[in-house]
């Protein structure tokens with residue numbers, strides 16, 4: 622099984638790109654162009670890794686629910702692939718936005734990310750419209766845009782594979798996964814008006830050392846407390862997360878691009894509901910006083926076997 626590079630490792634640079642297939646182009650034409658793209662993808666990624674062996678190049682492509690319905694009406698949809706619905710929260714809404722294809726491209730050099738975007742442009746430009754393109758960077762020593770280390774409680778590599786890849790052999794999309802992609806705008810000035818101690822209560826970790834606050838100090842609506850998900854037995858369940866920092870400082874635009882990879886979208890959904898709607902005592906995640914989501918969509922990330930089946934027309 623050849624999986625896509627879905628276990629995010631921090632690279633110096635990232636491009637996150639969401640596109641729609643054009644509505645005014647005939648679906649058969651879109652399909653032919655996309656099949657050609659899928660047929661070229663594996664060799665293209667091999668070529669990128671040959672050309673840029675020292676740049677930590679990684680690539681993921683996800684397919685949205687509407688695109689699946691339009692291009693492959695005769696093939697069963699991946700089980701969890703549905704259009705993400707708004708979650709109306711107590712102070713913010715986790716919005717649902719458009720997206721037929723999603724690209725998560727990372728490398729230590731931005732021009733390597735761009736090189737891949739150039740190939741996407743050359744092969745797909747006649748059939749796609751851009752929804753969003755965000756250029757992100759690794760911030761300081763691996764911190765999210767608000768200055769706290771990101772990824773500490775992520776599963777390690779072996780556990781991550783179990784958490785991320787669909788491992789049920791009965792599932793026709795074995796080896797694929799799902800990614801929830803959400804772009805958040807960050808209120809830097811409001812955040813900076815808080816003391817470090819207050820910020821630490823919002824996150825539930827110490828800013829400098831990244832140590833977790835002890836249970837008696839951590840508020841129940843701290844991000845790292847309220848966002849947790851549990852199975853029916855009450856055991857904590859994890860997904861693979863990343864927050865990519867982005868900014869255009871002269872325009873006062875700051876943000877975090879959240880990515881949640883999981884073989885089971887219900888876990889990510891449970892986390893989102895806890896954050897936006899609150900848990901037990903009805904409080905929402907206090908991180909949402911400083912972050913506002915402006916995009917949100919779920920994508921299925923096929924394995925390379927499945928990408929080859931798209932190319933050959935076996936998924937149709």
Ligand code: HEM
Nearest residue numbers: 765769770771772773774805845848864877879892893912
């Ligand atoms: C504005 C966007 C977000 C930022 C800046 C952010 C940042 C962070 C940081 C700094 C941590 C602590 C270090 C770590 O374990 O990674 C963390 C933990 C966590 N975040 Fe987020 N996060 C964001 C959105 C989300 C979303 C949308 C979800 C769920 C869908 C989520 C779920 C979690 C979980 C489950 C933990 C670990 C809790 C634990 O076990 O301690 N986060 N986040």
